[in-house]
Amino acid sequence: MPIKLFSRVIKVFFISVSLFFLAACNPFVQTSSLEKIQKRGDIIMGTINSSLTYSYDGNTYSGLDYELGKQFAAYLDVKITIKTYNSLNELFLALDNNQIDFAGAGLTLTPKRAEKYRSSPPYYYVSQKLVYHKGTYRPRKIADVNAPITVLTDSSHAETLNALIEENSHLEIDYLDNEDQETLLRKIAEKKVKFAIVDSSTLAQKQRYYPALTEAFTISEKQPVAWLINKNQDDSVYSGMIEFIGNKYNDQTIAQLEEKYFGHVGHFDYVDTRIFLKRIKKTLPRYEALFKKYENSEVTWKLLAAVSYQESHWKPNARSPTGVRGMMMLTLDTADYVGIKNRLDPAQSIKGGAKYLSQLIKRLPDSIHEDEKLWFALASYNIGYGHLMDARRITAMKKENPNSWSDVKDNLPLLHQQKWYKKTRYGYARGREAQHYVNNIRQYLETLNWFVYERMKALKEEAEKQAEIERLAAIEAASHAVVELANEAIKSEGEVSGASATNN
Template identity: 40%
Template sequence: MQQRVFATLLGAAALTGILLNACTPQHSALEQVLDSGELRVYTRNGPTTYYQGPRGPAGLEYELARSFADHLGVRLKLVVKDNLEEMFIGLRKGRADLAAAGLSVTEQRRHQVRFAPAYQQITPQLVYRQGSLPEPRDFSDVRQGYLEIVANSSHAEQLHQIQQSHPDLQWHENPQAGSTELLSLVAQGLIDYTVADSNEIAINRRYFPELRVAFDLSKPRQLAWALPRSEDTSLYNEVKHFFETQRESGELAHRVKQNYEYVRNYDYAGTPFFMHHMRSRMPNYQALFETAARQNDLDWRLIAAVAYQESHWNPLAVSPTGVRGMMMLTNVTAEQLGIADRTDPAQSIEGGARYIKSLYQRFEDIPEDDRMWFTLAAYNVGLGHVRDVQGITEQLGGDPNKWSDVKTNLPLLTQQKWYQRTRYGYARGHEPVTYVNNIRSYYDILRWHLRTTPAPGQIPSSILAYSSPAL
């Protein structure tokens, strides 16, 4: 009898627990992120998404995801998934809160994920290698070549649609490679064609100047973050609010401009010349760049990029204004730095690196994302002129601490209306804009083409060896 009563009580207690659990409200997706203190974000390696820059992690998707995590007051946990199918499966299974990976919005994908508001437009384009094949005019000219694309990409969806009017069109989907690696295979002549988005092509053409765009596959498409499909819209609503705020404040436009505008005016024709000097000149000085970088907490490839912009890695270079040496130091600057011989490459590189570091420290009021670009502009045109233009930018209603705003106004130093109001007067304000853009591109090319960062004092045997697709 006692056992029966005990069993009855035990069953009642279990039932009560089930009912209590059923009545307890479940945490929403947003509450789960806030409670955990962590935002889990899928992304991809690449110059348009996420990579290691001169001062740490960089890329448009990384910057936006970091800002959203800051907006929520949680830490950002990035999970790199270069395989798109794995990314979508992971989202459906709740292994990540969202994907910020340069994803095109398509109808087929809408059945798998919920897309946030779009933040950028791109155009899918067919790419080939100049000189290897006649320029294709449409897909009728592509049938004889080998076309390879990223597996499970939006481009695969488009090609299936195009195949209805071009039934002979064939292609291979590569589940292991990203867009950057496929572009490199086209540049090397290992495959004939690939399809990539216009933003990726613009950036990667600096690494592979042989690439050419044949034609667009479609009208422009939108890029957006992806979230799991669910009746719970709490996190989606917060993402939507975040992008609305970013758009209204102008921050979104600033970030897109910051990540892409410097590429637009790059001289692609100069890349082969630069790469020739990578082979013939840079190995003689790489150990010096590495030593100077280590002593000043800088990326040696950034110092090398500055040196190339200044002198094309010629230690005996002399300008008409009297600056000379690898880092083209003025006589006054050299004396301040204690440099006895500006034409000695070791002294010039060490002095130039110290000068970059000292300017960088002077811009402690500038956010980290832009601080190095202000530093390089000051290396070129002088700290005083950059500070002058910060003042002009503020007068015009811009943000004096944003490089995209300041570089727009630097050319005003050539106009009497503006330079007569400044402390340091006239300057060729267009030059530091081009200067910074070129260095950013040289740095990106060095980072891409050098397979590893060698230990101090070691010179790589093959400087032009292609790296993995991860940037």
């Protein structure tokens, strides 16, 4: 070996050995936060239960923060552990005390929070709305508010109001502890609270359950929603979070999640929602067993019910001038295709609709994400598979993603325009109707999911209440039996004593 090369190798060896001993002897060398998480095998996300963040319906977990958090854990090659808290105060306390690795609960990045915590890049935006009960006094601006405004303690809404008080000294604020935005909106619906502030995304969703909720005005424009981490942590998790969110924007994951949770809630119809809620209670019970009988692995009974309501409002004899019939409004050709003889028979119609929709889902190309295949299939149910494929081709012509429902949905109305439909294989179609059709079904489905969950919860509470009544009754009966036995024993003892005295 040449002398120069040998001396270079020796030098590298001694430097490496020196660094090894320095690292071994240096008590200040620390393991990074990310290394600790990876060694532990999980990352802990703190959140608050809600349909937009994290929820469990007895069968599946869902929520935008949950889904994104689960993917972040996979990105770090660890598992996700969810810790839920009853209030924002509890959540922030856990974050401050390093009991969680980050907070993911649809949290708006306010100036105060940005000062105290580090944040991920935003993954969606919300504005703040002042909400009141429809039919009562509506303020048009903050100066018109004539009653206390209720907000959640430690919320971004409380921070907004506190900033406004300086110029609006008449404002009164009521703080609600240990509750969530849905509870606050329920209080508006029940007229227990006159005014409240919530996020635009929450209001748009909850109006489907409580149609009396109405927006008075926007109290703050769009603000970013982000994950928060403790500022005392080193840069390792923070850097990973930034890179992860960037990747999720690039691969369209965030766009897909936004479409899944927000893509159908833009338009609210007060009258339609009230009628639908009434028919859920009065009409649905007649057909619920049939919907449940014909659900399958692709199509749940609640989805079937939502499609049927959109098609016929659950009317077995529904007919249209175009020739479609029955609860699922099947064409004659479709009925023949799925083996249905009588389209006006509720059982046959529901069976045929379930079979046809399931086949449409299976027919779609695998390039479409599983979570979005249903929306494509519903559009196909409405305007036909060929026209749906035309809408995907138009989307590709525009250099957009033909596998993204958000992109294809926006391009469906182009099937009306000669400029575009003359380039397609199947020609003109009422694409805008298909767009509204899918959005309506998604809204009906969301309302049905909520209604069934609330019904199950009420039944469970009633069962627990009945069990408690029976438990107390059993205790009372046992106590009564003990008293009876004691009385009989005393009586017997008295009779024995009396007999003894007589004998004496």
